[in-house]
Amino acid sequence: MISLWSGTVAFGQERDRLDDRGELLGWEGVGRLDLGAGTCTGTLIARNLVLTAAHCVVDDASGEILPKSKMRFHAGYTHGQTAASRRITKIVLAEGYQTLRNASLTQKVMTDLALLRLDREIYSTEAEPFRVHSDTVQSNKVTLVSYGRGRNASLQRESGCRHKQTYRGGLMTFDCDVTFGSSGAPVFTRIDGRLRILSVISMMSRDGSEKEAIGMTLPGVVSDMKREMRNDAARTPVSQGAKRVIVGQRSNGGARFVKPGG
Incomplete structure (x- = not known):
């Protein structure tokens, strides 16, 4: 986990807390991703798809995806109120994230993306992607x-x-x-x-x-993850009696920053 710098803000930068619904107008597509063992930020990029960092949803020690049952996406969350809350039903990681454990900094960052499918679409009256x-x-x-x-x-x-x-x-x-x-x-x-x-x-x-x-940069990686999400949805369900191997899950761990070079 890295140490954070806490100096002054560069000239020209402005910080605004979006503390009420009026201030939040137009930003509802950004939401808080609750993971059970921490939180991250996520963004709605389709009515049922949220983009976030892969390390948010993967256990740092085991490399396994955290339990989806504990995850919730709260669009436009502010002080206990949310424009919409949804469960997570599917997670697609950028190709290479789980296999490039000893990769360079650039490779780690470029694959640090996850696409989350929501259990229900978020309506246009709630938030826009x-x-x-x-x-x-x-x-x-x-x-x-x-x-x-x-x-x-x-x-x-x-x-x-x-x-x-x-x-x-x-x-x-x-x-x-x-x-x-x-x-x-x-x-x-x-x-x-x-x-x-x-x-x-x-x-x-x-x-x-x-x-x-x-x-x-996002376009190529996000397109590949969307394609994988569509392909998974189109696959024929496993027939009765057959077994599908599922990535093991563990409840420990949570979102954290990666230490550059470490």
């Missing part, structure tokens, strides 16, 4: 919307933080303020007046007085 950005980055100004330790009862919106750099392989760095519970949080860019998800927060690092929130 956000689209994933699939073009070049037009501006380095981004907005982070997240929950986190010490502010887990309502969303925090940080506007004016910056996309610092995209490295070869797709690793992206930002100067946004993140903490425990911010894992899986969406980083938004604005295109023609519309918000698009540019990245998802995977980890945080610091180097002296400099902090970086680290995420990944």
